[in-house]
Amino acid sequence: MAEHAGVSAKTVSNVLHNHPYVSATTRETVEASIAALGYRANLSARALASKQTGFIALAIPGLDNPYYSELASHVMDAAAEHDWIVLIEQTRSSEAMEKAVVRGPASQLVDGIILQPDAIGDADLTDRFAHQNLVLIGEAAATASADHVTADSTAAAREVVEHLLEQGRTRIATVGIRPSNRANAGELRYRGYYQALERAGLGVRTEYLAPAERTRRPDGAAAADHLMSLPEPPDAIVCFNDLLASGVLARLRERGVAVPDDVAIAGFDDNEESRFTAPPLTSVAWDLEALGRRCVELLRARTGRTDGDHPPVRTVVGHRLVVRESTAGRG
Amino acid sequence: MAEHAGVSAKTVSNVLHNHPYVSATTRETVEASIAALGYRANLSARALASKQTGFIALAIPGLDNPYYSELASHVMDAAAEHDWIVLIEQTRSSEAMEKAVVRGPASQLVDGIILQPDAIGDADLTDRFAHQNLVLIGEAAATASADHVTADSTAAAREVVEHLLEQGRTRIATVGIRPSNRANAGELRYRGYYQALERAGLGVRTEYLAPAERTRRPDGAAAADHLMSLPEPPDAIVCFNDLLASGVLARLRERGVAVPDDVAIAGFDDNEESRFTAPPLTSVAWDLEALGRRCVELLRARTGRTDGDHPPVRTVVGHRLVVRESTAGRG
Known part of the structure; x- marks a missing residue:
């Protein structure tokens, strides 16, 4: 040319x-x-x-959660610096979609894959048909044989509960955070919740572990109804994410429950929305920019490399508790 | 094989x-x-x-606006039915990015492009280096020579203002909706606002047209401060989108202004969040599922076709006004 x-x-x-x-x-x-x-x-x-395509795949549950759309922005920015174009695939946490991502025909089109494995496990991630250049995200370490970029959900949950205890709360409930037989984010956050309560000499009350079918605002509203109908309602609610917390806040307002005077509310992810809820929401902010950049760096480091085996790397990005009016009042 | x-x-x-x-x-x-x-x-x-790649591009300002992440979900669903994989490109409404989408090297990798042209015009969209299979979205019809899928922003804005007039509001302000020398969504919504006020025998008061640098929650908060500091503050505020409205609601709450008793608030896009704000937000819901499906159908209809010219098609998808407490009260 x-x-x-x-x-x-x-x-x-x-x-x-x-x-x-x-x-x-x-x-x-x-x-x-x-x-x-x-x-x-x-x-x-x-x-x-x-033998390189110029594409990488980012496979996440869905862009309709601000956590993932923000992460996708950071991955695209980091990928552009390496002349990579990002294909976004929505898995809806389904086993079939996650399998297709790592071993379906589209996997042959990309130089590497960033995947949050919500449904599939070690066998699917490591067999000979799986893509060889794989970085896992999310708190669940589905396999020890791929690179993994994560955050410390257990420490973050412990900090949230310790903050609520400092505010004098003793009946601390959860939504979407509970024991599980999978090491998922809900399970890891439950561990931090459990640890903080144990250290304070308070036990876990199982009626305070409200389930959430999905992790969206309507599920939060339903869980708030459940918790506030208990004989002894909670004086604080820790939600698995800010979307659930947004639903809890709206339903408590409808029920005439004052936040934080009657019930304190906290979430995870620190969506932009959470600075604008009524009242503004206490939440855990993850370093998503570092998470996205690290995933792309790891893919780049392995792409086209043929000089032998390299042990998988695990990276933990930082977080911080952002205290706002929903737990601390107008101060 | x-x-x-x-x-x-x-x-x-x-x-x-x-x-x-x-x-x-x-x-x-x-x-x-x-x-x-x-x-x-x-x-x-x-x-x-x-000569086909199996990919189409979706080029939108940014996934961090729920309007675009929801639209992207619908486009991906529709594309999957045609065995197309969607590449999402974030333009940030920049001229350079929009040009790169239609004529840069990545444009050679896709069978078609769905683009919201916020910054570029007819010349860039139709010259011989531009991709030949192009569907435009958004209210701005940057060229008449490409397929265009849009909604009726002017009618929708007129309906919002008529609803507020029915509620007895007379000092109706706007945020991010104002005359412009580009036929963009803010301009088209201004026309509907103007028409409804004229029909009611009320004129436009220029001090009620609050600018918004971007269309995000913090810009809404700043605009609320501006409007409520006027000698005669408005009794209703129509916001360009729900993100701005969310910022307005939060700032009015901080200022002790009651919604809707003192000021009614309405937005556009009907984000899921808007059912959960305090109070829930009146908004315009677009048929995004139809919009996404139609874009993919139009690309499919033109892909690989060599049987002569086909005149560009313009499709207008439906909308409806969803009335909630922020304008109608609990009543």
Whole structure:
């Protein structure tokens, strides 16, 4: 193509990558050659030759949760620095979709995969049909044989409960946080909740562990009804995420329950919305920018590498408790 | 590959598309052949042969607005029915990004593009370097020479203002809705606002047209401060979207302004959040499922077609006003 356009290969590359220091005339010339020669065919041929596709996949439960859409933004930003285009796949936490991500035909189109494995386990992630360049996210370490970027849900939950205890709360309930036979985020947060209560000399009251079918606002509203109908309602509610907490806040308002005077509310994820709820919501903020960047770095480090085995890496990104009016009052 | 595995081509296709009626043994056999032959190379070769890539692009300002993440979900669902994988590109409404989407190297990787053109105009969308299979979304019809799927922002805004007039409001302000020299959504909604006020014999008061630098919650909070500091504050505020309205609600609460008793609030987009704000928010719901499906249908109709010119199609999807407590009270 450079020959066709009468320019250097470097100039063609500059045009393709939209570098600002290419003159308008040169750009026109090169673009005309691209059109004439059919650059699409060249890209496919390049994929054949290099065995790299220029794509990575990000497989998450769904973009309709602000946690995942924000994470996707950070992954796209980090990927762009490595000239990778991100394919987003919504798994809805289904086993079939998660399997398809790691071993279906689309997995053959990408140089690497970032996956939150909610439903599948070690066997599906490590067999010979699974993609070899895999980074797992989420609190559940489904296998020890792939890179894993996570956060410390147990420590974060402990900090939330310790904060509520400091505020004088003793009847601390949860929504979507409970023991499980899978090491998922709800289970890991339950451990922190349990530890903080034990240290304070308070036991776990099982009637205070409200289930949530999904982790959306309507599920939070339903759980609030359940908890406030107990003979001895809680004086604090820790929600698995801010979406559930938003539903709890709305339902308590409808029921005439004052937050935080009657019941304190806390969530996880620190969605932007949580600064604007009535009252503003105490929440755990994760370092999603670091999480996204680290996932892409790990994929890049393994791409095209053939110099032997490298042990899987586990990275824990930071978090902080953001205290707002829903637990601390107007102060 | 079918020959290698000793099965029919149809069976290979069934395995690749995860059809449920393939036996486990057959699946294993075919998958082993896929691994042996290197199906990635085959996919690239197929792209070379068919001139189709199996990808479409969805280019939107950003996934951090629930309107776009919900739309993206619908586009992905519709695309999957046509065996298309969706690449999501975040433009941040920047001219450079929007240009790159329609004519940059990544545009050569997709069979079609769904784009909301916030910054670029007719020239960039129709020149010979632009992708030929383009569907535009959003209220701004940047060119008449591409398919366009939109909604009727002017009618929707008129309905919102008529509803507020029926509630007895007369000092109706706006945030992010104002005249513009571009035919964007803010301009089209301003027309509906203007029409409804004119019909009611009320004029537009320019001090009630609060600007918003972006269309996010913090911008809504700032605009609320501005409007409530006027000598004669409004008794209703129509916000360009629900994110702005969420910021307005939060700031009015901080200022001790009662909603809707002192000021009624309405938004556009009917985000899920808006059923859970305090109070729940009156908003305009668009038929995003129809919008996403229609975009994919239009791309499909033009893909691979060489039988002459087809005039561009314009589709308007439906909307409805969802009245909640923020304008109508608990009554």
